[in-house]
Amino acid sequence: MNPPTIKPMYYVGVAVAVVLAALLPWFAPNQFYIHLATLGCMNLMLVLGLAIIARAGQLSMGHGGFALVGGYVSALLSMRGWSPLLSLFIAGLVAAAIAAALGWIILRLRGVYFVLVAFAFSQIAVLLALDMSFVTGGANGLVGVPPISIFGHVLLTKPQFYPFALVCALTTLLLTWLLYRSPLGTMMAATAENQRLTESSGIDTHRVQVIAFTIGSGIAGFAGALSTHYLRFISPDSYTFWESVSYLTMLVVGGRDGVLGPVVGVLVLTPLPELLRATEGLQHIIYGAMLVLCLMFVPNGLASLVQTWRSRQRVAGTGAAIVAEEVT
Amino acid sequence: MSMLEIESLKRSFGGLVAVRNVTFNVNEGDFLGLIGPNGAGKTTLFNVISGVLRPSAGTVRFLGRDISGKPANQTVRQGLSRTFQAATIYPEASVIENAARGTLASSLTGLWGGFLSSKWRVAAEEKAFHVLDLFGLTRRAALKARELSYGEQRRLGVAIALASDPKLLMLDEPVAGLNPEEAAELASVLRRVKSERGVTMVMVEHHMRTVMGLCNRVVVLDHGTLIAEGTPAEVVSNPLVIEAYLGKEAVHA
Numbered sequence: 190m191n192p193p194t195i196k197p198m199y200y201v202g203v204a205v206a207v208v209l210a211a212l213l214p215w216f217a218p219n220q221f222y223i224h225l226a227t228l229g230c231m232n233l234m235l236v237l238g239l240a241i242i243a244r245a246g247q248l249s250m251g252h253g254g255f256a257l258v259g260g261y262v263s264a265l266l267s268m269r270g271w272s273p274l275l276s277l278f279i280a281g282l283v284a285a286a287i288a289a290a291l292g293w294i295i296l297r298l299r300g301v302y303f304v305l306v307a308f309a310f311s312q313i314a315v316l317l318a319l320d321m322s323f324v325t326g327g328a329n330g331l332v333g334v335p336p337i338s339i340f341g342h343v344l345l346t347k348p349q350f351y352p353f354a355l356v357c358a359l360t361t362l363l364l365t366w367l368l369y370r371s372p373l374g375t376m377m378a379a380t381a382e383n384q385r386l387t388e389s390s391g392i393d394t395h396r397v398q399v400i401a402f403t404i405g406s407g408i409a410g411f412a413g414a415l416s417t418h419y420l421r422f423i424s425p426d427s428y429t430f431w432e433s434v435s436y437l438t439m440l441v442v443g444g445r446d447g448v449l450g451p452v453v454g455v456l457v458l459t460p461l462p463e464l465l466r467a468t469e470g471l472q473h474i475i476y477g478a479m480l481v482l483c484l485m486f487v488p489n490g491l492a493s494l495v496q497t498w499r500s501r502q503r504v505a506g507t508g509a510a511i512v513a514e515e516v517t
Numbered sequence: 518m519s520m521l522e523i524e525s526l527k528r529s530f531g532g533l534v535a536v537r538n539v540t541f542n543v544n545e546g547d548f549l550g551l552i553g554p555n556g557a558g559k560t561t562l563f564n565v566i567s568g569v570l571r572p573s574a575g576t577v578r579f580l581g582r583d584i585s586g587k588p589a590n591q592t593v594r595q596g597l598s599r600t601f602q603a604a605t606i607y608p609e610a611s612v613i614e615n616a617a618r619g620t621l622a623s624s625l626t627g628l629w630g631g632f633l634s635s636k637w638r639v640a641a642e643e644k645a646f647h648v649l650d651l652f653g654l655t656r657r658a659a660l661k662a663r664e665l666s667y668g669e670q671r672r673l674g675v676a677i678a679l680a681s682d683p684k685l686l687m688l689d690e691p692v693a694g695l696n697p698e699e700a701a702e703l704a705s706v707l708r709r710v711k712s713e714r715g716v717t718m719v720m721v722e723h724h725m726r727t728v729m730g731l732c733n734r735v736v737v738l739d740h741g742t743l744i745a746e747g748t749p750a751e752v753v754s755n756p757l758v759i760e761a762y763l764g765k766e767a768v769h770a
Binding site: 388390393 | 632
């Protein structure tokens with residue numbers, strides 16, 4: 190059996206999707222759509238970060254906390270004269286470093302304990318942002334965060350910022366895809382499926398999970414910083430528990446396997462609240478009903494519909510091959 | 518040459534001593550059977566040797582190196598691999614992927630390699646196919662592991678352990694729950710693996726016919742203590758062993 194070969198059709202599909210996303214500013218009826226697409230890019234990065242952690246078998250309920258840390262780090266550094274382009278990466282590294290230290294200790298905890306400690310971390314991050322008002326501005330947050338500038342080209346307006354956000358999101362997507370195909374990604378999937386067996390196959394599963402947590406949280410830090418420079422503002426309310434829940438919802442609705450799941454989840458759930466706004470008052474009920482229906486009928490996420498279809502074709506193919514083999 | 522040296526090994530859980538001062542060696546090329554009545558401490562001893570549990574006292578030396586209390590993932594990389602009694606596969610992954618995951622630790626790319634090239638996967642699957650071939654699972658390669666029959670799943674579990682290229686393979690009740698035909702089939706596979714790959718093996722097993730047919734040496738545990746050691750024929754005629762299994766009267770009768 191050869192490694193899963195990618196048919197040219199998929200490359201064409203990906204290329205078309207990327208071109209469409211890049212051309213959005215030209216055919217969007219108004220700036221609101223560009224704003225929504227920019228939010229989608231940042232959500233995609235956050236959900237991909239969460240997906241990487243989930244790939245290794247852990248659920249991070251504190252994802253928003255790392256985005257918050259990243260946002261504040263980048264805001265504070267850039268307000269003190271650092272280049273925002275540099276501070277974005279520092280924000281990612283700081284979030285990753287915190288995750289590595291925290292992960293080393295708490296990833297020895299299994300299941301629900303890890304979920305609780307990650308949740309507690311995000312709450313502590315919010316409380317620190319509120320209480321350390323001499324640095325963070327307290328409940329008012331930080332206003333007037335400098336915009337990102339690339340070689341003197343300042344990204345002030347929505348159509349200017351969107352391409353940068355798209356490049357960041359697509360790069361994250363590509364790197365995640367490469368990660369999933371690498372030995373490390375395979376070790377993550379193995380750890381999630383049967384940790385004891387993976388350990389007995391000579392893999393340090395604790396280390397694999399710490400690395401996944403570090404990478405995923407680092408991405409969250411970067412995305413949080415990106416969002417802060419886009420909105421030019423950050424406050425303790427920017428990333429609360431509800432943001433962590435919404436990333437998790439996107440991941441579950443889209444699908445946890447592969448990189449397609451997060452893309453689908455973000456594409457469906459980022460614009461949904463806006464589309465439902467017309468229904469007045471009913472929007473939360475419809476949103477909730479859709480989630481319940483998804484969990485009931487597509488428990489592996491919307492992206493799994495594609496995979497089911499593909500594996501049906503595969504089984505039909507191998508079945509035919511075996512029959513042919515037995516006949517001859 | 519001694520491959521595995523176990524010296525005065527002890528493991529207790531609170532007040533309960535599960536393994537008490539056990540000492541024995543496994544020589545290179547051995548097929549050692551570890552037997553004993555239920556609750557004799559066989560699986561505990563297995564877990565301590567393979568690094569799943571820490572010993573309370575005593576040492577385990579593998580290829581001359583002290584591995585007592587080392588985590589399982591390190592002992593595997595040194596060449597000591599084991600199987601479990603239950604749930605020893607990745608049910609949702611394909612059969613070939615199951616075996617390929619077994620090869621990961623011994624592949625050369627390490628944790629950070631293989632990002633841009635898929636050579637490692639070709640190599641891993643090639644290795645995995647050799648192992649599947651030994652266990653007669655080649656034609657099942659594309660199926661999900663949970664779609665296999667119980668007997669095939671047990672064989673796949675041993676195949677995953679063998680995929681890490683061990684020098685010493687420890688099998689925890691490999692034929693438990695198999696019907697006589699499946700047990701005989703697995704036994705013949707193990708014999709073939711042993712002769713083709715020169716892997717030294719240790720096996721915990723209740724199924725006496727399998728033990729007698731495969732093992733050249735047998736160690737008997739009872740209440741955590743080693744009570745007999747020798748060839749299968751010596752051990753089954755040892756009064757201590759008969760007493761442990763059947764009780765005192767049987768010996769006097």
